[in-house]
Amino acid sequence: MRTLDSFRTALNGVTVHKMRSILTVLGIVIGITSIMTIMSVGQSAERLIVGELERFGPTNIFVLPGRQPTGPADSAGTLLNDSLKEDDYEDLQRKSNVPNAVRVIPYALGAVSVSYESGTYSATLIGSTEHIEKNFDLKTARGKFFDSFDVSEKNRVVLIGDKVREDLFGDSDPIGEKIKIKNNRFTVIGVLGPEGQGSFIDFNKTIVVPYTSAQGDVLGIRYFQRLVVEADSIGNIPNVVGDIKATLRENHNIDDPEKDDFFVQTQEDVANRLKTVTGILTVLLSSVAAISLVVGGVGIMNIMLVSVTERTREIGLRKSLGATNKNILFQFIFEALILTGAGGALGVVSGIALSAALAYIARVFAELNFPFVFSVDGLVIGLAVSFSIGLAFGIFPARKASKKSPVEALRYE
Amino acid sequence: MEPLIRTEKLEKVYKNDGVETTALHGVTFGIRRGEFVAIMGPSGSGKSTLMQILGCLDRPTSGEYFFEDKELHTYTDDELARIRNEKIGFVFQAFNLLPRISVIENVELPLVYRGVPPKERRERARRMIYLVGLGDREDYRASRLSGGQKQRAAIARALITTPEIIFADEPTGNLDSMSGGMVLELFQNLNEKGNTIVIVTHESYVAKAGKRVLHIVDGEIDKDEEVEERRVISREGFSK
Incomplete structure (x- = not known):
């Protein structure tokens, strides 16, 4: 069986139940949107910080009153010292x-x-x-x-x-x-x-x-x-x-x-500290969003398992017509990949839209010079993660489908 | 003439919740190229089990099965899939068409698994659909066809790979007498053109469409006889 035919067969399997497919990938869409938005906003914030600091000149050294702050309350204290x-x-x-x-x-x-x-x-x-x-x-x-x-x-x-x-x-x-x-x-x-x-x-x-x-x-x-x-x-x-x-x-x-009773900060110190903070926040929030991706993946596996059971007779028929175990395995893996790939692509698009909207809101309403950054990392990670989830959570149902005996599958009511 | 298929002491035992049921008891027989054989027997006699083993959909528990002198009982799953694709055509009682795709897509399905390019398989499918008299229905969704039309589409699908043998399991079971007659007539025509056909049925009037009847009772061949008064089916004349 040609790979393209395998893909077409899988695409057909996904598009036959459009509403179910859309609902199935919703978890992935939300997860990828979150990751994409968090990474994009994180990079925007970093660029904003670096931009603001660069404007202030790299040779500037700040001398501030009081002890080196260890938290926001200490920072506020420097204004009164x-x-x-x-x-x-x-x-x-x-x-x-x-x-x-x-x-x-x-x-x-x-x-x-x-x-x-x-x-x-x-x-x-x-x-x-x-x-x-x-x-x-x-x-x-x-x-x-x-x-x-x-x-x-x-x-x-x-x-x-x-x-x-x-x-x-x-x-x-x-x-x-x-x-x-x-x-x-x-x-x-x-x-x-x-x-x-x-x-x-x-x-x-x-x-x-x-x-x-x-x-x-x-x-x-x-x-x-x-x-x-x-x-x-x-x-x-x-x-x-x-x-x-x-x-x-x-x-x-x-x-x-x-x-x-004073402390000295260079521009580099400030930039590094702020970058570290935004970096930690981005990783932390992305990890939370990643949990929703795993939940989305489990959702896909569940629906795929239901689909395999529902289509037992179809699997039996395909085998009776000459489909090998590998053909069936690839058909269902492709279906999972199409679902997660489409979910990932949708998530990337909505993540871009959401982060652009947030940057716009920050500029217009909060009057911050907040740039929109298209996160290439987010795009690559988003798509790679969604395809990996498709593969990871699609293999089990696909293997289950491929292992079915043709005669038992044909007998399934 | 050398038989196309040959079995030696085929046995099939099903295990269900620890209970063993023997469906076939050492069945030995052969079918030559160009034959039209009806495997007949009451419900539970083992005829469908026999057809499933002959059609490489299932494996015997013991015994030997030769197809063109190849020892199929030793073949792997993928090798059996290739035999099903290249040598065997199936027609099922429940038609087993994929309801949401078109007739032509259903018919060309075996060629998809053979890796035939789309253009070629579309042309071959179109010829088969025309042959079974569904030329004006090729783009219909399979679910929109009548029972008789579905079975004819299924026959077109079975024929598209030009198989060595066609297995039909109760092909008229879900059809009215008119449609059933048309399907049997199609099988007779195909057989006259040299196709080897095996029909599984529990109806004697269907069995008489063939040239030879294997009577199966309790998993054994009870009788193997030539049909003396072969019923020549025509769509007008078919009746029980």
Whole structure:
């Protein structure tokens, strides 16, 4: 018997009971859809993270207050810790302390209410120096950025994000206007471009001011939540990290590194940690989805066994006409493979559709720069797994069919 | 003339829940090429068992079975499948057509297992369907045919491989007398063209369509006789 004829016979066997076949493969479809979606979303998340970090520059080294966080609660704690002070910022800028640092950029952050005339807006405030412009690759759509003079003179000037502008000023020009930030008047000198988003900060909803004018009256703090040290090259990052630690330990009178009240992270550290987290999550969720595939496979085996019993006379007839055990075995294995293959293909298509829809929802509703990633791994694994399941769970019923004695099969009522 | 098939002390014992039932007791006989033999006997006499062994659908418990002098009792399952495909045609009482495929697809089925290319098997199937008078029904689903038409389609399927012998197990059992007559007439015509035919029946009027009758009683050949007054069947004249 020709292989093509074997395949055709199997295809016929599957299409004869269309509804049953569709219901049979549902488990596989759901399983493959889940795996495909999880892998695609996992890869999208990874790409989002890496993209955001890349935008922030690979030579940036973060200095954060407090102890190295071991969980989300610790991370939140770094925003309230006051261990990074003006002295630290100044000392890190000294070439004698950190010779391979190009510049140090301080960040004082807070959530503030911004008002103009009768309108108010809840924005994220970033207090920094003029170097933030390059550090985040920010663009001004209108006006200009503040300069070192504004920083040293504690000038109350502000750049506002596009969404802040839209909400407070509508179509009118905000440049030169005075806005109130926690009852302190600031002059709008620039508007950030609408594309402003990076390293998980949505600059559309942000206002940027000199840190000197942000710390005191506005945020009521005398410390920084972040210091970003830019190394002169990727190769010198380890030296810079060592110099930062030495300088800060001296400033804070720390002898034992275990007692550090700050920690240092490179972009690579952050990326690796986040990639590990998304990787673990992807594997974990895919494993859960894989269980549904096994359940789907058992479903296929059950239906195949019922089908073999129902078609006992057909098997007897085919044998009486010259079908060998191998012909019957292949017929039923092909049927299982067609079912799982079709289920796998459907699952891949719906997985692509679902992950594209999720990426769209994340972009439109959560305003995340979440890319849709077509997961080639998901496609290969999805199809390979579904065919393997077809083979694994199809062999038993197929063997049962092939072993039937022709005379007993013909006698079956 | 050398017999086409020959048996030596064929015995078949069924075991069911530890109980042994002997269906055939040392049956020895032969059938020559071109014969039209009716194996006749009451229900439970072992005639169907004999046909199943002769048709390579089952194996004897003991004894020998020669087909064209080949010792079929020593053959493997796959070798027997090849014999069934190449040398034997079956016609069953219940027709055994696959109901959801067309008549022509049913008829060409044995050629599928022989690996004949689709175009060639379609042409051969078409010729056979025409031969049995179903030329206008080839694309019908088998389930849409009448009983007589189904049996004629089954005969076309049995003939498509140009087998050495055709075994028909109660071929008129599910048919009215008119359709039964047409089927028997077809067998007689085929036999006149040289085909070897073996019919299993419990009806004497069907047996008389053949040239020789083997009477089986309790698993043994009771009588082996030539039919003296052979009933020449015609579709108008057939009656019990």
